[in-house]
Amino acid sequence: MSRTTLTRDEVLAAAASLVKQHGPAALTMRKLAAELGTAVTSIYWHVGNRESLLDALVERTVQEMGAILPQTPSGGTPGAGRTPAERILSVAGILRRELRDRPHLIAMVHERGLTDRMFLPAQQALVHEVHGAGLRGARAADAVRAIQFQIIGFVLVERNRERSPAQSPAESELWDPANAPHDPPLARALARPADPEHLFQLSVRALVASLLRSGADRPPPAGRP
Incomplete structure (x- = not known):
């Protein structure tokens, strides 16, 4: 009926x-x-x-996608987080999740030329936080774009790895500790499957820490405010 x-x-x-x-x-x-x-x-x-x-x-x-706001790691109150760096990591994690959750819809947005508009709210959230960390002008813009590109690039690599056929030889075979006597623990680690969540947190955290730490101290490039 x-x-x-x-x-x-x-x-x-x-x-x-x-x-x-x-x-x-x-x-x-x-x-x-x-x-x-x-x-x-x-x-x-x-x-x-x-x-x-x-x-x-x-x-x-x-x-x-415009509803992206920083949250606590447990998904608590929007805007929570003790520092700009923590809130940037929150925005990054939410954006990654949203991009991974709807790849076909994101592709449709891109095909209609609305990608920049779609990312504007996330950019605005990042701008607010880098301003809170003391960055201004071109330094702030560079930080926002570097973080945005890192998130999008990471998601693309994740999806490509997920869609790729089984590899032969696999990393577990390529990184046999017996063939890496100079650093067996490294070989054993690289032989294990990658942990995307750990790598995402590690890479974004390192990038954000570097941008916020060095960006506030460096003079802007010549000709840029």
Whole structure:
């Protein structure tokens, strides 16, 4: 039996779920109607044609990405964190999670030329924190972009590793401690699977510490405020 009541938000949420799971090609009006237990005409009434639906999904994704605010490690109150560095790490972790959670939707945003707009709220959150750490002008801008590029680049590497075929020889074979007598503990560590969460925290923490520590002391490049 078809549903008698349906909202636009419900249609968009169901469409977003289909895209997140299977990609944009899997999103058809008929499949979406079946998912919602309604008639195809009802879908058209709420969101228009498929192209209009995709546009609405992109706008919804941009708005959701705009809700990025620093939180405590346990997901507590937004804005929490004792220092700018801690709050930057919080923003970085949230942005990474959001990018990983919706790759197909992020790709749709990029294809429509809205990537910069999508990242603006996260940039603004980072600007607030680097200002709090004492950086201004070009130094602050460089810090914000360096952090943003690190997050995006890390996510791309993560996804490429996840999608890559099984490697032969694998790292466990390439880093046999017997062939690295100068540093067997290093070889054993590199032979183990990488821990993305640990590496993300390590790399972003080191980058942020370096930027906030050195950026406040260095004079700006010639010709830059």
